[in-house]
Amino acid sequence: MTPLPETAFGAHDHAACIAGALSAAEALCAARGAQLTPVRRRVLEILLESHGAMGAYDVLARLDAEGMGKQPPVAYRALSFLVEQGLAHRIEKLNAFVACAHPGGAHAPAFMICRGCGTVAEAEAGTGGALGERAAEAGFRIERTVMEAEGLCPACQEAA
């Protein structure tokens, strides 16, 4: 099977992936006049390092260990900021957050969630296909979509 560098399921240079995402985040925030403060930046790093979905309290525990705050609002504020800026996404199915794999790009993201290893891969979903069609028929105006698939990634399929 060929490698799959375009998804989180494939092996890749993790350090480079983190560094690239961080510099993209800095550039984006600078361009928009948004402030990537130390806490916000550190939360993004934590998400990138884990390369998976993390609960807000998992993030908070990391922040606390580093002396950057221990109350829930600290984590939720930083996560909200990152989501607003498109630097992270909320995974509704998991009540968790994940760093964006394509910061700055167009956004109708879809996610593949491996129930084996917890890895979350992001894909661009486009219009949403059948859902978009049904919405158009019904006259429903879509503002945001949630598209999440749960299942098994290639590695976990083999393990099972």
Added chain:
Amino acid sequence: MTPLPETAFGAHDHAACIAGALSAAEALCAARGAQLTPVRRRVLEILLESHGAMGAYDVLARLDAEGMGKQPPVAYRALSFLVEQGLAHRIEKLNAFVACAHPGGAHAPAFMICRGCGTVAEAEAGTGGALGERAAEAGFRIERTVMEAEGLCPACQEAA
């Protein structure tokens, strides 16, 4: 514009819609040997009556008022049963539950959630379009999907 009886946004005979769904649920459970007990049946009725998404604790409050239980597990167990049987769906975006509009049918449901009136309309989404394609490319085996669109229904668009 023509009426849209196939979605919850259109007017319809609510009493008949409830009665029909209930008898379909009874038939399904009987056919499967699943027990539609009083609490489970009542929870389904409550969901059908509201014709929208309800939180577990909203359902629980109704049950409590009727003397059918006041602890969270009572509601969660009944809701879990209904979801397992395909008689209700969980709306991840809202942390809420809604009665199934097409009990017994095939199920890759998608939902349109009106942020104005809270109405939730169910549509059949099929394979998921772009997400399904990306999953196939990545070798990811999908077991369940969450497809939810938030926006404005026709009525609320006019009101705004």
Added chain:
DNA sequence: ACTGATTACGTTATAACATAACAAGAGGCG
């Protein structure tokens, strides 16, 4: 009828996720 398996329900307690509300500091800018 007795036994054991299964299923559903009752109850207590707590875990896990999320936000309201208010005070205080940092920095730009007229």
Added chain:
DNA sequence: CGCCTCTTGTTATGTTATAACGTAATCAGT
């Protein structure tokens, strides 16, 4: 300086969900 805005610190609370344990009813096989 004085004002405004944004960010952060902190307390408290609200909301959603499940673990864990015990009881009752049902039913198949003996």
